[in-house]
Amino acid sequence: MKKELTRRQYMDLYYYMRLNRAVEDMMVKLFRQNKIVGGLYSSLGQEAISVGTAYALEKKDWLAPMIRNIGALLVKGVRPRDIFMQHMAKYDSPTKGKDGTSHFGDLDDLHIVSPISMLGDLIPVMTGVAMAGRYLGQKTVAMTWIGDGGSSTGVFHEGLNFAATQKAPFVLILENNLWAYSTPVRKQVPLENLADRAKAYGIDSYIVDGNDIVAVYSTAKEAVERARAGEGPILIEAKSFRRMGHAQHDPAEYVPKEMRAYWEARDPVALYERFLLGEKLLDAKNKEEIEDKIDTLLAAEREFAEHSPMPPPEFAETGVYCTGDDCHKIRAKWERPIAEVTPPRASVKGVWTVPGFGSGKGSGGANAPIHFGDTQPAEHAAGDDAKSANGGKPAAKMATKATSKKNVKPGTPSASKKARR
């Protein structure tokens, strides 16, 4: 770990990582006391990823957690009591007992979108959030997480591809914890580095040690600022290990002992503590202060959660539909002049411009130069067949052919990259 942050940042990261672990430790106790209604999923050993990435966001930015991103929620400002009550299905919980775990959000203040259990669905949704933020001039970034397992879903591809074509200000954290339930990553994905998936979308990616919180934070910070600057979506693969089973019921006996031992020796909290002590950013005294602060906080939060009632049965019937302004006043928060997106200023010529070929719709390719950009002459690329087959309107087809030909050539700059501009 390199020393590069302010003292305040180092201490924040430490506090949230400890809080993340303490909240989950307490939930394990609650689970064993049968106070948690459904399943309990652990992020033990992955806290540095949730905390470090979410800490890179600004308050106005948006995030959508996955099941193991309790730390991200805490960083974004969610109270531990809300997390306890969600798991305990209490009436005072954010979903008032209608859903559990990290399945809750806050559109107005914290800018959190709730996940669903179907993996990958958040990727297009957060792409939309990112696009809306850009459209409204808010300069926000959207972030979500996906596991090694979830990266094989169809919607991962659709979402990230759409984000890339739109250059959406979106950061995707691919949390590679080596296991999708009982299936090891090598049986899911034929890649050494899952970050390589980014190449398929023409976007940039990073690989980071997910157990090194300073590295995670620094990488995420750079990615978030690049996305905010308009560079398009960025994928970060954070490599780590799921120390518990898929959920509490799963003893994870399929994990080799040696693998577990290796990662347990690299516990992210212990690693960071050693670093802080070595750099004299932390001593025994303020470590104890932080522990006391967390203990006191969580005792009170747990007390509140336990005293919250269960929702009344008939509450199940409510809230399927928004009933209108009395229910939600939906207003877009414009931070750019509306005139920019309303006619006549919004008006454009409804044409695509295809580099090297005329001026788009209606041009008939009449103005097309004979060369396709800086590549080989068009007659070589498309051939005479294509020209005659298209009866004098060859532009679109020739472009396709020329591109595909070029793609198979090794060593030339990517044609697809060119087309994106």
Add this chain to the structure above:
Amino acid sequence: MPKPNGAGPNGSVSNGGQVTFLEAIKQAMFEEMERDPAVILMGEDVGVYGGAFKTSEGLLERFGWERVIDTPISESAIIGAACGMSYCGLRPICEMQFIDFIVCAFNQITNFVAKGHYLWNAPAPMVIRGPSGGGVHGGPFHSANPEMYFVHTPGLKVIYPSTPYDAKGLLKAAVRDNNPVLFFEHKFLYRRIKGEVPTEDYTVPIGKAVVRREGKHLTIISYAAMMHTSLEAAEALAEEGIEAEVIDLRTLLPLDEETILNSVKKTNKCLVVHEDTRTGGIAGEIAAILFEKAFDDLDGPLVRVTSLDTPVPYAPTLEEHFLPNAKKVFSAAKELARY
């Protein structure tokens, strides 16, 4: 409100007048986008090309690239992104190039979009619209009536209009609604029917059926293209002295029980006509409502005229056999009237 007919190079859409079904839909989108910059349109080929059926022609020229978005062939991404946009106060309209492809985004719609308000108080004001229905020899993957998958999903609203007036008014209402609304456009009607729409702004309330023809001997309940088939049959029935009351459901979810019950309590007999396949179609739901709430008023069995329980076949001979038509409705209605 500004006139949407840009009367110049940017936007060729006029408002009001005697228009086709398709033109009415285009006018609705045009006017809503003109009215509210939070309204955007997303879909495959909706921009430069103006949509596979030219429903969005002229919108890109008028509203620009940020508001009329050509997407990759990724229905889940379209729906998902629209959902995310709706969380930020936008009101996206998503076009499915053919409504058959809506099932590619089934999970996104039924699990993400539909459940958000119930679970975490997140309204998703968005519209998913597209051309549906058969009769144009589109084959098994371009002729679907998938409305009932979604009628079975709490949290959605489902609209299936039959006239240009309703199409425009209901689409405008859908855009302004705070809930996700599915808007089915029967493609057989796109250019085959015309109707008068007002020049001034109007909406048609979601969830309200309408009596298209008054009658006393039986009630025929239908929607979309089959509404016209039912009216045609009703005219033929009238020549035989049978006066059928024809109800156009317009909205399938929420279903207007009141209009259905009022009519059946008057006529005491009910025939349901839908182009959707038979099993699990809306006729079954209407039957259940009548048995629960109008059992004593019924003087005959509930009769269904529907498509067959098969995929939509391609050959004209097969498709015509598959679909209901005025003759089939006429015979079933005549038999029911005599019961």
